[in-house]
Each structure stands twice: as structure tokens, then as C-alpha cells.
Amino acid sequence: MSFGAGNPADSASSSPAVSASPSSTGRGIALVGCGSALPAASISNAALSERIETSDDWIRSRTGIGARRVAGPGETITTLATAAATAALEHAGWSPEQVDLILLATSSPDDLFGTAPRVQAAIGAHRAVAFDLTAACSGFLFSLITAAQYIRSGAFERVLVIGADQLSRWIDWDDRRTCVLFGDGAGAVAMQAVPQPQDGLLAFRMRSDGSRNACLTLAQTETHRPLIGSLSAQVGGFAPIHMNGQEVYKFAVREVPAVLADLLEATGIAADQLNWLLLHQANQRILDAVANRFAVPQERVLSNLSSYGNTSAATIPLMLDEALRDGRVRPGHLIASSGFGAGLSWGGALLRWSGPQS
Numbered sequence: 359m360s361f362g363a364g365n366p367a368d369s370a371s372s373s374p375a376v377s378a379s380p381s382s383t384g385r386g387i388a389l390v391g392c393g394s395a396l397p398a399a400s401i402s403n404a405a406l407s408e409r410i411e412t413s414d415d416w417i418r419s420r421t422g423i424g425a426r427r428v429a430g431p432g433e434t435i436t437t438l439a440t441a442a443a444t445a446a447l448e449h450a451g452w453s454p455e456q457v458d459l460i461l462l463a464t465s466s467p468d469d470l471f472g473t474a475p476r477v478q479a480a481i482g483a484h485r486a487v488a489f490d491l492t493a494a495c496s497g498f499l500f501s502l503i504t505a506a507q508y509i510r511s512g513a514f515e516r517v518l519v520i521g522a523d524q525l526s527r528w529i530d531w532d533d534r535r536t537c538v539l540f541g542d543g544a545g546a547v548a549m550q551a552v553p554q555p556q557d558g559l560l561a562f563r564m565r566s567d568g569s570r571n572a573c574l575t576l577a578q579t580e581t582h583r584p585l586i587g588s589l590s591a592q593v594g595g596f597a598p599i600h601m602n603g604q605e606v607y608k609f610a611v612r613e614v615p616a617v618l619a620d621l622l623e624a625t626g627i628a629a630d631q632l633n634w635l636l637l638h639q640a641n642q643r644i645l646d647a648v649a650n651r652f653a654v655p656q657e658r659v660l661s662n663l664s665s666y667g668n669t670s671a672a673t674i675p676l677m678l679d680e681a682l683r684d685g686r687v688r689p690g691h692l693i694a695s696s697g698f699g700a701g702l703s704w705g706g707a708l709l710r711w712s713g714p715q716s
């Protein structure tokens with residue numbers, strides 16, 4: 359299949375991080391399959407409050423979270439991502455050998471050298487190149503947008519984009535300000551090349567602000583071991599997640615509506631034309647604030663926070679998969695999505711769900 363050469367300079371706005379819309383390449387992307395996986399064990403707010411000073415009422419009223427899944431023995435990023443990717447392959451009707459690229463968005467890899475190759479081997483996608491991409495809770499959206507560039511350029515035809523996190527590894531379970539928020543999980547989307555008129559990525563934005571990095575970190579600790587004479591070497595290891603919750607909250611309710619408004623204006627799409635708001639699942643109050651800003655009714659805002667909490671890079675594909683399987687999201691539906699989190703990083707995309715191609 360040939361759709362011509364790409365030219366990213368033909369973008370729709372002056373922003374340095376904007377999609378070509380419509381694509382100048384003649385080549386678009388279609389979202390054709392989805393899958394997800396969760397650890398077996400669920401921990402309720404009530405169970406957590408046996409361990410730390412908190413309550414179901416505090417957690418629910420501040421966040422909307424009622425429970426979270428936590429990976430147990432034998433459950434890892436590799437096993438969760440593999441299960442999600444396998445389900446997405448089945449949904450798309452692809453064989454593993456057809457996959458050209460696997461992008462794994464994660465901030466909690468099994469191996470800092472990269473976990474995606476383990477997933478590639480586990481699903482038997484022998485032809486695929488596989489690597490990790492780290493952008494915290496924006497990781498899935500950034501990976502989907504990155505995958506779209508490879509497809510639009512003609513480099514690859516079929517891509518699996520996986521978001522998987524196991525932040526339970528990196529939480530201080532005695533810190534009630536953070537441990538109640540996060541859960542583990544994985545989700546995957548299968549994307550393939552289609553002629554540009556069928557393009558399912560209508561527009562996107564990607565943003566970073568490292569000057570606010572300290573608001574939310576999972577940072578390398580500063581420990582040294584003596585080496586030779588006066589020389590020393592750093593010891594590998596990370597401090598638990600540290601978050602300034604109020605600053606991150608203010609950042610999210612300011613930047614997410616701004617990026618979505620920008621996308622709607624750039625594409626000429628009105629908020630009432632959206633079938634779904636599919637935002638990173640961090641806090642129900644953030645979802646409500648964004649929905650109110652665009653007058654999107656609650657029944658068109660996708661949320662599974664009450665069951666799973668914030669699963670970081672996994673939230674968007676996990677939520678999408680649930681809404682596909684129960685029939686809420688259907689082929690042709692228009693979805694406004696936004697990811698946001700540590701970095702700080704954030705972004706948005708207007709997506710159209712295609713479904714499996716015959």
C-alpha cells in the first residue's frame with residue numbers, strides 16, 4: 359500500500375506539536391482493536407482504611423475512587439501488557455506476525471532497559487520492533503500519537519500501542535496522600551494504515567513543562583557508593599512517588615480544557631458533536647470540571663475511577679476497552695481524549711473509533 363510521502367511542516371497551526379489535519383501524506387490511521395488486563399486482587403477503600411488513617415468517604419468524595427487493583431505474585435508489566443496486547447490482536451483480527459511496531463507506554467517497567475521486547479516475544483510478534491516510551495500518565499496518548507507518525511510516514515503499517523503501569527511498586531503505602539490514588543493495569547490499541555479520508559486521528563496536541571517537574575516525581579535517589587580513592591558511583595534506586603496534589607489538580611483543570619478547546623477550535627468541531635470525553639482517569643472532580651467547561655453531559659463522560667483508580671498510562675485504553683465491550687463506543691464515534699500527569703506533561707487528541715476492518 360502506498361499513500362505518498364509525509365510532510366509534517368504542513369501542520370494546521372503554528373504550534374510545534376500539532377498534527378497535520380488533514381494529513382498531507384494521503385495516509386491516515388484507523389483504531390481497529392482494543393484489549394485490556396487487570397490484576398486479580400482488588401483493594402477497597404474500606405480495606406485500605408484498616409492500614410492507614412483514611413476513610414471510604416474521604417477517598418470517594420475527593421477522588422471518586424472506590425477500589426484499585428494491585429498486582430500480586432506472577433503479575434507484572436510484562437504479563438499484564440501481554441494479556442492486553444493479545445486481546446487487542448484478537449479484537450483487530452490480526453496475527454502476531456502482522457505487527458510492525460510495539461510501543462509500550464510505562465513508567466514502571468519490569469526492566470529499565472525496556473519491557474516492550476519481552477511483550478514482543480511473549481505474543482510472538484517476531485517481525486515487530488518494540489520499545490518503551492515514558493511520559494507518565496500522558497504516556498499512552500503520546501505513544502498513540504507517535505505511532506500515528508510512523509504509520510502516516512509510511513514506515514509501518516500495523517502498530518500495537520500499549521499503556522501499562524504497576525505503580526503499586528513505587529507507592530509509599532504509608533503515605534495516605536498518594537497510596538489511595540493509584541492502581542495497576544494495562545490496555546492496548548491496534549492501529550493500522552488506511553487511506554486519509556478514513557483517518558481516525560483528527561488532530562492532536564502534546565505539551566511538556568519541566569519547570570514544574572517537582573510537582574509529581576518518581577525520582578532516582580542520591581545515594582553513592584565509594585569506588586576508587588575519592589571516586590564514587592551512584593547507587594540505582596528510586597524514591598516513592600511524591601506528589602503535590604493541589605498543584606497537580608490546578609494544573610489539570612487549567613491545561614486539559616485549554617488543550618481540548620484548542621483542538622475543537624482547530625478542527626471546527628463543536629463540543630456537542632463529541633460522542634465521548636475519554637480523559638485520563640485521575641480524579642472524578644477533574645473529569646466533572648472538564649465536562650462542565652464544555653457542557654458535556656455526564657452520560658457522555660467515560661469513567662471507571664470507582665473500580666480501578668488511577669492506572670497511569672493504562673487508564674485511557676483500559677476505559678476505552680470497557681466502553682467498547684459494553685457497546686457504549688461504536689464504530690464512527692468521535693472521542694475527545696486527554697492525558698496529563700508527571701513531567702509535567704499533557705496532551706489531547708480527537709479520535710474516531712473505526713473498529714475491526716473487514
Ligand code: ACO
Pocket residue numbers: 411412413416417420421494495496534535536538574602603604606607610640641644668670698699700
Ligand atoms: N484520607 C484522609 N485524609 C487525607 C488523605 C486520605 N487519603 N489524603 C490527604 N488527607 C488529608 C491531608 O492530610 C489534609 O489534612 P490537613 O488539612 O489536616 O493537613 C487534607 O486531607 C487535605 O489534603 P489535600 O492534599 O489538600 O487534599 P485535596 O483536596 O487536594 O485532595 C487529591 C488530594 C485527591 C490528591 C487531589 O489534590 C488530586 O486529585 N490532585 C490531582 C492528582 C492527579 O490528577 N494526578 C494525575 C497525575 S498522576 C501521574 O502522572 C502518575
